[in-house]
Amino acid sequence: MKNIEKCLNLIKGAYDLHVHSTPSHIKRKIDDIELLEMAEKYQMAGVMIKNHYESTAGRAELLNKHFNFKTKAFSGIVLNSPVGGINPYAAESALKLGAKFVWLPTRDALHCLKYGNMEGDFFNREGITIFDSDGNLKSSFFELLEVIKKYNAVLATGHISIEESLIVCQEATKFGVKTVLTHPDWKRTKFPLETQKKISDMGVFIEKVWANFEDGDINLEDFIESIRVIGPEKIFLTTDRGQYNRDYPINCYLMFIDMLIENNFSDEEIKIMTSYNPYKLIK
Template identity: 35%
Template sequence: MNKLLRGIYDLHAHAAPDVVPRKCDDLELACRLTDAGMAGCCIKCHFAETAARAALLQAQFPTLRIAGGIALNRAVGGLNPHAVERCGQLGGKFVWFPTLEARAFQCYRHSSEPEADLSDYLAVCGEDGRLLPAALEVLDAAAENRMVIATGHIGTEEGMALVKAGADRGLQMVLTHADNPANAYSVEQQRQAVALGALVEHSFFTTYYDRTPIGEITRQIRAVGCENVLLTTDFGQPDSPYADEGMTQYGTLLLRQGFTLDEWRVMTRDNPSRLLR
């Protein structure tokens, strides 16, 4: 059995059914994780909750730990505390703030189109830089249901405001793929988030698709410490490797960068286990 995969998680995986083509469906993903000796995953969808899917999959694969959650894009009402509450009651574990429909993300995508009207996309802070009341209501609903808050694709200043407010409520926070150029958190911001109890996520997606070199990932991990880092794939694209293949490739590259097998397991086994508890 692959020593890199034994007992680890991928808490950022996309699978079918989805509104876009995916590499595999939930069943194939779970079968592959089981065969690889992995401990589990979190299924993410940008446009629908995945708690119900995770529950069905969990029943069929009792040796795995399968988590689901909800991404706060327009299909679920955006910053909708009622959707968060119901997802939590279904057993959902993760709340991702707006992802593909975050206004900051769309500004990045349309950076060469200054005339583009992006007003219909989702912001988390008002013009004064303060979190919107609906964002605070979402945090309260997540706290009530013991859910983990991930920043999604919102801007870094919005993300830091969210981390601070979440920490005030005792929530576990995650900086979603913090090295992604679309919402890249500086090392100083990562350190500030870690000081408030957040984990910093690095997804292999950004390295595999030549957006962030593995050397830069290494620099950022070393700056905050392995004990504060979560490693995932963010895979599920039709042309990507499977999640288990992606984690193998990620681990191989990081070991070549000087990380130990124990450090790898902290970031892929111990820290994910803490989130799922």
């Protein structure tokens, strides 16, 4: 990194709201406690623990209660097959325990499965969609919105299709639910920039992810352009790291900040995307 001292200053008070740690059904590089220890070392404000197949609410509660970390652990639930898909009851169970994010299906989304299995998949399943057999939004989706709004939580789009995401974002924002477009630069959920901008104009926060850049899903020029076009005020940064064969999430976060500095983003713009906007989502 070319700007290490500046990066170390800017990471203070930052949030990473998309990290994969163990316990996990999939091989990971770091466990929950190690993750919090590293985030604490760099004085981060919080990290969001994500598991594709179960709520992380209980884990976060114990971490925050029994460890003297100033960095806070946040939690969520992904509505994949093991929790019943688009299941408002599973969502409320997690939210009641303190979860802040509800992701629509990820690995089990019908759209995602069209690309084939991902490393770590361990069971066969039919894909999940937000539409019923008549092509209308499932009634359970509207029940889900009610639950999320009740707890002032966040709905994230997961790995569903562009068509589904547009409808989800329209309905959720109309309903008054805080909404996130999940990693729109990833190869399986790749949105044209003009569509990302259209969704951000609805009031949706756009997640920009280090992993998508580092893994080659988007080149540097297009990545930087997307942040500029959408605007830092509509974006928050995450790493989506924890994969066993990649660097530690905190190191990736520092590299993300360094990349933005090198591409002439101001300290204030970086703070908006690392601290202010994530806080708006989880407060």
